[in-house]
Amino acid sequence: MSFQNWSASSSEISDLPLYAVELWHEYRVPIILTTLCFLGILRIYIHQTTDGKSELRALPKLYQPETTPQPQDAKTVSTVKDKQETSVAEKNDTKKQTAANAPRRIKGELPRKAQGQKEEEAKASKIQVLIFYSSITGNTEKIAKDFAQTLSASLATPTGSSEAEHAFLAPRIVDLSEADYDEYFITPPKVLEDEHGERSGEAVDLFYLFLLPSYNIDTINDNLLEHMQETHHDFRIDTSPLSSILGYSVFGFGDREGWPTEDEGFCFQAKEFDRWMAKLTARKRAYPLGMGDWKREGLTRLSEWQTGLTEVLKLVEQTGGLGEGVEGSGDPLESDDEADADEDDGEVVFDGSTEPGAPKQKSSGSIEDVEDMGRIMADGSAATAPAPIAIDFTTYGKTTAKPRKTQPLAVAKEMVPKNSPTYASLTKQGYSIVGSHSGVKICRWTKSALRGRGSCYKYSFYGINSHQCMETTPSLSCSNKCVFCWRHGTNPVGTSWRWVVDPPKMIFDGVRENHYKKIKMMRGVPGVRAERFAEAMRIRHCALSLVGEPIFYPHINEFLGMLHKERISSFLVCNAQHPDELAALQHVTQLYVSIDASNRESLKRIDRPLHRDFWERFQRCLEILRERRFRQRTVFRLTLVKGFNVEDEVEGYADLVEKGLPCFVEIKGVTYCGTSTSSSAGLTMANVPFYQEVCDFVVALEKALHKRGLKYGIAAEHAHSCCILLASERFNVEGKWHTVIDYEKFFELLEAKGPDGDFTPEDYMGPATPEWATWGQGGFDPRDQRVDRKGKPIEI
Known part of the structure; x- marks a missing residue:
């Protein structure tokens, strides 16, 4: 072939695709119709020539007229029956496969069991x-x-049946x-x-x-x-x-x-x-x-x-069930309408200027767009006599709701009413109830200090005279039910404030007045020292740790301001369950957080918190204390209970100290109060640790902290209270511990810089801790005389 012929052939080959496309566009309709006719004829031919003339499977019959059954012999009947059973089995298999591949459908009802299966x-x-x-x-x-x-x-x-x-x-x-x-x-x-x-x-x-x-x-x-x-x-x-x-x-x-x-x-x-x-x-x-x-x-x-x-x-x-005809077996009308008012799905009608006695229009069942609702109401009010707008918020039919009684508006109630059993129980225990949710009580250490028989650990550690200390709380309610609580379990409980709120001025005046009344009752007690009785009539310190959760009170900052204005120092104890309130708290002289366990399970067992997220709240409070360690004196309060939070928990407590980095860690053995509430919680005298056991625990905790690189040391002790103090090296100056507070300096800083002022705990650090209160010295005030239960002096 010559070069010219080969070139012409190549150009013709390259034009073939274009030619084929032109042919398809010109003859595509007859080609498609011809193909469909051929396939239809082929389908009919195959259907007529197939044995048994089976039904078309591509296009199933939607309707099949009833036919009169013809008499058949036994062999034909058997063959037809086998084919029917095979067809049913195939259909069931097809349904199962389809159900397995289809999305799961959740029905809004409980599966019902047969009566025999129930029995x-x-x-x-x-x-x-x-x-x-x-x-x-x-x-x-x-x-x-x-x-x-x-x-x-x-x-x-019953008789006749076996065990x-x-x-x-x-x-x-x-x-x-x-x-x-x-x-x-x-x-x-x-x-x-x-x-x-x-x-x-x-x-x-x-x-x-x-x-x-x-x-x-x-x-x-x-x-x-x-x-x-x-x-x-x-x-x-x-x-x-x-x-x-x-x-x-x-x-x-x-x-x-x-x-x-x-x-x-x-x-x-x-x-x-x-x-x-x-x-x-x-x-x-x-x-x-x-x-x-x-x-x-x-x-x-x-x-x-x-x-x-x-x-x-x-x-x-x-x-196996409640059966039929049993009273109260599920009839919703048997009890006072178990549907809440807020669950009423009935028709909501916005009344316009309709004529009295006009029939109410029923809902059409359609739902108007919420964004158009305001426009519809505005148009209706502008019209002369518009029809009432019926808006149905439901998506399915329900029975007509019964008319309900009009309920009065909810009124906040008192936390501890005067006619309540809690009021009677607390007053019997020596509490004075102020207002509806506050209380004050004279401490046993106050009575002891008035008679010169020893002060509590606060005097040994921080220089607070017990006979000048007022123990009170602005909230008798608590969110925990601790097993070691000595309040006999009679105080109210709650997770949020929902009571009447008394003004802080009334609470402050009330607790101060009732405290002085209780001090005056001590003037006739044998052994009371006249000079200490005179000093006790001037309150210098307030321990907000009586009962309940003081930080729970909505106006706690205003109450603290009244204390500080009278130059009364404040020690506030919280249970690490209210992080929002803790974050909003202003300056206090010393801030305590109860750390009663080192892990979630132990904390739940010993504190029995009411909050479901108690551990998360606990962790958040530790973070807040860490943030405030250079603005306030922060203290971890550990209450040791044998069998609950002592054994194998030293490392866990060290981890919590590492997270919160408090200024001080107080470790105290639990005080058994001997109530029925304690015994029901599994608490007995066997759960009270000996002082030597507390000492061993503190030594082990100090070693665990040093192992983590944390600089803490044993600063003071008060054996009479079974209490030992661990302090940060921040309060060790020239080899001596300075845990005592300079209260006058604290009030000067507070007045100069305000309740949210920026000053550090070192700014109001007092003189060195007394030698008799340091580790190994016992911590008993040498000015006083220890006595036994019969009041006889104990020679040390």
Whole structure:
């Protein structure tokens, strides 16, 4: 082939794609129609020639008319039956594969079990009845123990059945002040712990019973009610997290003398418990709410309630459920309308200038855009006679809400009313209640110092005369229920301030007046020294550590300002559970934070905090103290309790000191108060460490701090208080410890630079610590005389 012919052929080949495209655009319609016709004819041919003439699978029949069955022989019937079973199996397999690949659908209802399956599971599993109670004085605790024994006897094995078939375990009593809310009221435990704290491998079904007295002060009842409400409205938690339990029932104790009628408050907290438990359990009320007057027929009503409850429990044992026809088995109308007003999803109507008696328009079911709502209302008000605007905020139909009674506006109540049992209990213990939430009490060391029998550790460490010290608090409420608290567990509890707030001026005048009254009562006590009695009539120091949480008071800074204006020094003790209030606190003479444990589990066990995020709050308070270590004298207060926070926790405490870097660390052995509250928390005299054990702990802690490069040393001791002081090297000048405070210098700095002024703890550091108070000297004031319990002098 010549070069010219080859060149012409190449140009023709390169033009072929363009030519093919032109042909396709010109003849594409007839080509497509021809192809479809051919495929259709081929499909019909294959369908007619296939054996058995099976149905088309590409286009399934949407409707198939009924045909009259024709008589067939046995062989044909068998063949058809086999084909039908095969077809059904294939369809089921297809559905299973589709369901596995499809998104999971969550239905808004609990799975229902067959009655036979319920009975079988009821016989196989054990039923654990939990009896929850709350008590301030201890009466309900005794009633709960007696009730548990009586209930256990009534649920005994019936005649004719063996012990192995008995489904009920021994009822267990749970004190609400010690219970873990997350464990019992968010995710019920499937396996309970035994007496030794170990979990058995046997799963149980739970049944909740409540024995609750109602108090007109804030107690653990209010805290648990608040927890229930938060749980129900928490979007992260199912609205009915307790639906897995078998059922519940509540019995309330009240006093008709204080609350004559139910509407005015008789057993009002028990009614609230019943209402919230109905929500959290998806309405599994096993027996109606019982109520009784504990001064009159309370035990009789409790016995009647127990009789009906026993019948329900035996029915649960037989059938595995509450059954049908049982009173209170879930009917929402049985209790006072268990739907809250804020959960009303009914129609909301904005009334315009409609004529009286005009019929109300129903919602059309459409939802207006929220941003357009203001425009619609404005247009409606501008018109002459507009129709009422009906706005339906629901997305699904619901039954018409019942009319509700108009509730009065919530009024803040007093923390400790004068007619409350807490007021009576605290005044009996020697407290003077000031206003509705403050208190003052004379300390035993004040009495001792007046008679020359020794002062407390504050005099040995910081130079404070005990007979010139006032112990008070502007808040009797606390957010912890510490096992070693010597306040007998009678003070109110709470996680947030929701009471009447007394002005700081009234509190200051009230506590000072009542303190002087108590000092004057000491003038007739044998042995009181006249010169110290005269000095005691001039308060020089205030210890804000009486009871409760003083930093909880909303006007704590104003109260501190009044103390400092009178040149009264301030030692404020907080429990490391209120970081926001701690961050807003102004200057105090010395700031304490209670460090009762070195880890989360131990802190929860010994402090029994009410806050669910107690450990995070604790850590944040340590960070705040670290930030303030050059602006205030900061102190870690460690209370040692054997069996709780002493063994193997030295390293953990050293880590906390490293994080907070306080100026001082006070280590003190717990003081046993011998109350029933302490014994119920597992605290006895065996938990009180000997002074030598405290000394050994302090020496070990000092070594652990030195190992971390922290410069702390043992600065002082007061053996009589079982207390030892570790101090930072910042307060060691020329080989001598200077832990005493120059109070006059502190007030001068405060007046010159203000309550938020910038001055350091070293600026008001006082003279050297007395030699008799240093480590190894005992720390007893040489001016005084130690005596034994009978008042006889002790020769040292």
